[in-house]
Amino acid sequence: xxxxxxxxxxxxxxxxxxxxxxxxxxxxxxxxxxxxxxxxxxxxxxxxxxxxxxxxxxxxxxxxxxxxxxxxxxxxxxxxxxxxxxxxxxxxxxxxxxxxxxxxxxxxxxxxxxxxxxxxxxxxxxxxxxxxxxxxxxxxxxxxxxxxxxxxxxxxxxxxxxxxxxxxxxxxxxxxxxxxxxxxxxxxxxxxxxxxxxxxxxxxxxxxxxxxxxxxxxxxxxxxxxxxxxxxxxxxxxxxxxxxxxxxxxxxxxxxxxxxxxxxxxxxxxxxxxxxxxxxxxxxxxxxxxxxxxxxxxxxxxxxxxxxxxxx
Numbered sequence: 001x002x003x004x005x006x007x008x009x010x011x012x013x014x015x016x017x018x019x020x021x022x023x024x025x026x027x028x029x030x031x032x033x034x035x036x037x038x039x040x041x042x043x044x045x046x047x048x049x050x051x052x053x054x055x056x057x058x059x060x061x062x063x064x065x066x067x068x069x070x071x072x073x074x075x076x077x078x079x080x081x082x083x084x085x086x087x088x089x090x091x092x093x094x095x096x097x098x099x100x101x102x103x104x105x106x107x108x109x110x111x112x113x114x115x116x117x118x119x120x121x122x123x124x125x126x127x128x129x130x131x132x133x134x135x136x137x138x139x140x141x142x143x144x145x146x147x148x149x150x151x152x153x154x155x156x157x158x159x160x161x162x163x164x165x166x167x168x169x170x171x172x173x174x175x176x177x178x179x180x181x182x183x184x185x186x187x188x189x190x191x192x193x194x195x196x197x198x199x200x201x202x203x204x205x206x207x208x209x210x211x212x213x214x215x216x217x218x219x220x221x222x223x224x225x226x227x228x229x230x231x232x233x234x235x236x237x238x239x240x241x242x243x244x245x246x247x248x249x250x251x252x253x254x255x256x257x258x259x260x261x262x263x264x265x266x267x268x269x270x271x272x273x274x275x276x277x278x279x280x281x282x283x284x285x286x287x288x289x290x291x292x293x294x295x296x297x298x299x300x301x302x303x304x305x306x307x308x309x310x311x312x
Contacts (some may be wrong), residue, residue: 054292057285067281078286087263089285091271098178098185098267099246105186106193107238113190114197115227128198135191143255146184147171150256174264177257181265185252189245193238201227202232233306240302253279 061078065071082088115130134142151169158166170176208226217225228235251268253259259266268291275284 015261054147060282060287061289063282065282066274066279067193071282074282078283079290081283082144082286082290087266088271090263091266091268094178094265095247095249095268098181098249098265099243100187102182102185102246103239103242105182106189106242109186110190110238111197112191113194113236114201118198118201131194133244134188134192137188138162138190139251142184142188143252146180147256150180172261174261177261177265179251180256181253185246185249185257188252189242193242196234196238197231200231204230205265209285211227237302237306240298240305244298247295247298 060071062073062075063071064074067302113131117131121127150171155167155169159166166174170180188236204227209222212222212226247270249267250273253265253267259263259270268287272284272291275281275287
């Protein structure tokens with residue numbers, strides 16, 4: 001005698017399931033509208049505060065405007081004069097030289113601090129906090145504090161120790177004033193680079209150092225063959241980002257030397273801002289346009305070189 005087992009009837013989906021959940025395409029469109037709604041305020045602010053003023057500045061660079069009133073179009077005349085102006089060329093030379101020197105000092109010091117703070121030393125957490133303090137202080141405040149140090153205490157100490165070159169403030173020396181700007185800017189910018197290097201060093205497996213030490217590798221050999229190659233992406237990021245930021249230096253220079261003595265430490269940004277005071281508005285807008293193209297090129301190179309190099 002055979003018995004048959006009836007299979008349980010398959011449950012059918014509710015008839016209204018298609019009506020309760022919208023199609024994927026409709027849900028995606030609704031999500032896109034929500035994203036655009038949240039993005040709209042930022043786009044409007046960016047357009048009104050950055051894009052529109054930048055476009056107006058480029059427009060006025062082809063005129064003889066003094067910032068208000070009537071103006072006439074002069075074509076590329078401002079740009080032709082710009083490339084033959086010794087004051088502007090000197091400002092570009094000083095700014096590029098200052099940026100190169102500062103980015104080298106910052107990265108050497110920051111990498112050294114990061115190596116020390118990631119090693120097995122006591123109170124490294126407290127030291128990290130102390131070294132980050134300069135990053136959160138206003139640049140103009142730092143500049144005024146160091147201006148006082150370079151003007152009074154440092155020359156007095158030099159006279160006591162008999163250090164002839166430093167007995168006079170270096171801020172009034174056309175050949176040495178740039179050193180003070182490099183030192184103060186590096187002191188303020190080093191913590192950010194140090195944090196990036198610290199993040200990079202923490203991604204290196206410790207097993208590599210243990211294996212290399214067993215093979216007899218010295219700390220210097222480990223630095224050149226393991227550490228630097230593995231954090232090369234972080235080095236590249238710090239170098240390019242730092243150079244781009246230092247090209248726009250303004251607060252520290254104003255607070256320390258105000259572009260002096262004379263125009264020895266006058267940067268590009270100071271030259272551009274001078275157009276608002278001296279009636280060279282359109283001329284300095286042409287200068288700002290050239291400076292914008294330079295920084296844009298550096299930013300594009302940065303994106304191309306650092307893509308996939310490191311994730312900070």
